[in-house]
Each structure stands twice: as C-alpha cells, then as structure tokens.
Amino acid sequence: xxxxxxxxxxxxxxxxxxxxxxxxxxxxxxxxxxxxxxxxxxxxxxxxxxxxxxxxxxxxxxxxxxxxxxxxxxxxxxxxxxxxxxxxxxxxxxxxxxxxxxxxxxxxxxxxxxxxxxxxxxxxxxxxxxxxxxxxxxxxxxxxxxxxxxxxxxxxxxxxxxxxxxxxxxxxxxxxxxxxxxxxxxxxxxxxxxxxxx
Amino acid sequence: xxxxxxxxxxxxxxxxxxxxxxxxxxxxxxxxxxxxxxxxxxxxxxxxxxxxxxxxxxxxxxxxxxxxxxxxxxxxxxxxxxxxxxxxxxxxxxxxxxxxxxxxxxxxxxxxxxxxxxxxxxxxxxxxxxxxxxxxxxxxxxxxxxxxxxxxxxxxxxxxxxxxxxxxxxxxxxxxxxxxxxxxxxxxxxxxxxxxxx
Numbered sequence: 219x220x221x222x223x224x225x226x227x228x229x230x231x232x233x234x235x236x237x238x239x240x241x242x243x244x245x246x247x248x249x250x251x252x253x254x255x256x257x258x259x260x261x262x263x264x265x266x267x268x269x270x271x272x273x274x275x276x277x278x279x280x281x282x283x284x285x286x287x288x289x290x291x292x293x294x295x296x297x298x299x300x301x302x303x304x305x306x307x308x309x310x311x312x313x314x315x316x317x318x319x320x321x322x323x324x325x326x327x328x329x330x331x332x333x334x335x336x337x338x339x340x341x342x343x344x345x346x347x348x349x350x351x352x353x354x355x356x357x358x359x360x361x362x363x364x365x366x367x368x369x370x371x372x373x374x375x376x377x378x379x380x381x382x383x384x385x386x387x388x389x390x391x392x393x394x395x396x397x398x399x400x401x402x403x404x405x406x407x408x409x410x411x412x413x414x415x416x
Numbered sequence: 417x418x419x420x421x422x423x424x425x426x427x428x429x430x431x432x433x434x435x436x437x438x439x440x441x442x443x444x445x446x447x448x449x450x451x452x453x454x455x456x457x458x459x460x461x462x463x464x465x466x467x468x469x470x471x472x473x474x475x476x477x478x479x480x481x482x483x484x485x486x487x488x489x490x491x492x493x494x495x496x497x498x499x500x501x502x503x504x505x506x507x508x509x510x511x512x513x514x515x516x517x518x519x520x521x522x523x524x525x526x527x528x529x530x531x532x533x534x535x536x537x538x539x540x541x542x543x544x545x546x547x548x549x550x551x552x553x554x555x556x557x558x559x560x561x562x563x564x565x566x567x568x569x570x571x572x573x574x575x576x577x578x579x580x581x582x583x584x585x586x587x588x589x590x591x592x593x594x595x596x597x598x599x600x601x602x603x604x605x606x607x608x609x610x611x612x613x614x
Contacts, residue, residue, distance in 0.1 A: 231462040237440055246435070251470060258467050261432070262464050267422050268420075268448060269456050272420050283422060288420070306449075
C-alpha cells in the first residue's frame with residue numbers, strides 16, 4: 219500500500235484499538251475506503267463527539283454528558299441503595315440485567331498493592347461522603363469476583379458496617395444455563411458453600 | 417449506558433464496521449473514553465483524511481492520493497507486465513510477497529452473471545486501451561481462484577491472446593508449509609494436475 223500514506227496512517231491508528239490486529243485494521247480500512255463518505259464521516263464525528271461531550275458524573279463517576287449522569291439525575295432510581303463498581307462498564311453490564319433500581323458509585327479501579335493502587339487512588343472518600351450525607355440503607359459491593367475485587371469489597375465492608383448501613387456482595391455460584399461439569403472448581407466450591415434451602 | 421447518548425451513538429457507528437459486534441464495539445468505545453484526547457483525535461483525523469485524499473489511480477484504479485498511484489508513477493516498476501486483480505486489497509497482498517515488479521490493473525470486481533455483473537461493469541475497456549497503447553508483453557491474471565475469478569480470467573485470456581500478448585494465471589496448489597492431509601480435495605487435485613518435473 220505504498221501508494222497511499224493516508225491509508226498507512228489510518229492502519230497505524232486503527233491497530234491501536236483493543237482487539238484490532240493488522241488483518242482487522244486492513245479489513246476496516248478497506249471498508250472505510252469503499253463505504254460512502256457520509257457513513258464514514260458519521261463514525262468520525264461520533265468519535266469526536268464522545269471525546270467532546272463525555273465526562274465523569276460529579277456524584278458517582280459514571281460517564282455523563284451533564285454534571286450528573288442519567289442515573290443520578292433520574293427520579294425513578296432508589297437513592298437509598300448504592301451499588302459500588304470498579305468501572306463505568308460494570309454499570310452497563312448491571313443495567314442490562316434490569317435487576318437493579320438503585321444508584322451507583324464507580325471506584326475507578328480496585329485495591330491492588332501489587333500495582334501500587336491504594337484507597338487514596340480510588341473514589342472511596344467520595345463514597346463515604348455520600349453515605350454521610352444521604353439516607354443510604356444498603357451498599358451493594360459489586361467489585362469483580364477476583365483477588366483485587368474481593369479485597370476491595372472486604373475493605374469497604376469494614377468502613378461501611380460501623381455506619382449502621384447494610385453492606386452486601388453479589389452472589390457467586392454456577393452460571394445460569396451452564397453445565398455443572400464445566401464449572402471451574404473455585405466457582406463450584408463457592409456454589410456448594412452458598413447453597414440455598416428450597 | 418442510557419446516561420450518555422453520545423456513547424450509544426458511537427457504539428451504533430462502531431458496530432457498522434466489518435467484524436465488529438456489540439462486545440467489540442463496547443470494548444473500543446471504552447478504550448476511546450479512557451484514552452487521552454490526542455490519541456483518539458489522531459484516529460478520527462486519519463479517518464477524515466483518508467476519505468478526503470484517497471481516490472482511484474486514473475490508470476490502474478488502485479487507491480491513490482494523486483492522479484497516478486505510487487506504483488504507476490514509479491520508474492522502478494516494469495510497465496511491460498500488468499497484473500490484473502479484482503480489488504485494490506489484492507495489490508496489497510501481492511506487494512507483500514515482493515515477488516512482482518510489474519504494474520497492476522484493478523477490475524473493480526469479477527464477472528458474475530448471478531449478481532448481474534458483466535464486462536461493462538468492470539474496468540475491462542480501460543485494460544484493453546492500456547494493452548493497445550503501451551508495449552505490454554504479459555498480462556498476469558490474478559483474479560481469485562473461485563468461480564467468478566476463474567470465469568473472469570478465462571474471459572480476459574480470450575480477449576488478450578489475439579493481441580499477441582502472453583496471458584498467464586497464478587498457480588494453484590498446496591499452501592507452502594501446509595500439511596497435505598489438511599488440504600481440501602479441489603486444491604489437492606489441482607496440485608496433482610499441475611505437478612512439476614524436478
């Protein structure tokens with residue numbers, strides 16, 4: 219493709235995206251070259267627009283286009299239950315379940331002494347301010363079910379319980395629709411420990 | 417993600433790209449949100465730039481930023497050998513082999529009566545003009561080794577031979593480094609038919 223430096227430049231930039239290797243970048247570049255100008259410009263404008271308008275919600279640190287995100291500014295959400303997550307993308311995952319009607323708080327990561335991430339690097343002080351100011355009854359600790367997420371949840375639970383607020387954790391267990399024989403031993407062990415009376 | 421319409425818009429546009437489903441689009445969107453503004457703007461600008469500057473070479477219909485593409489305007493290419501391909505992306509594939517030093521001609525597709533694509537829909541008249549005007553000694557028919565590509569190659573060979581110009585076709589056979597037992601029967605059959613004396 220020595221014939222067009224603009225194409226090489228585009229390929230270089232496309233390959234920076236996560237999950238996009240040289241083959242995918244080339245496929246996308248050719249699609250851009252062969253698509254009508256309008257379609258491709260809409261994509262370029264959507265990228266520019268997202269960087270121009272999207273910021274962090276001043277209350278929960280979710281992505282927002284105004285001072286507050288759509289969830290924090292909604293009157294239909296139950297502000298007495300706060301679900302604590304590591305990243306904004308976790309909110310998207312929980313919202314898709316339609317199983318939660320409370321509000322959120324994004325930590326911006328998880329405690330990880332190995333990576334030098336301590337409590338001051340996360341939005342923990344802001345969470346405690348919210349708990350002091352609002353009438354919160356329950357904090358759902360929805361950090362990831364891995365070492366860092368569990369450590370973070372345990373750390374937060376110790377801070378929250380003395381405030382007289384209930385701290386809960388998402389259940390671990392077998393994936394719904396999954397086969398027992400294919401479950402990893404840690405998940406299966408957790409499912410046995412947390413067995414429910416029917 | 418109801419909190420940010422700009423993110424939803426970006427996800428919609430990303431999903432139009434080939435090979436990008438909802439999960440990949442989300443992964444890319446979050447990468448854009450979390451990357452610094454400069455990196456993301458460079459990508460948006462590369463997209464705009466490619467649509468602004470890239471057009472078709474007036475001689476061979478490869479992608480070009482000037483009237484002629486880099487290959488047609490190069491003095492180091494042998495203009496007496498023209499390699500005929502279906503799409504500009506095929507040129508990129510052949511150039512990567514560094515096994516061809518001639519010039520190209522892009523048809524813009526392949527003959528396909530099923531899809532209503534006839535000779536007039538391809539850059540065949542322009543190829544014949546080049547053959548009449550330039551001192552061409554060989555035309556390498558490098559259309560794809562499928563039904564449409566073979567039909568197109570056979571059609572062009574019938575037009576080229578009467579002009580006293582050699583028409584050749586890329587060899588079919590086993591992939592280099594591949595295992596014989598994994599080759600499909602058509603490829604293996606072609607490899608047997610085209611066996612060479614050692």
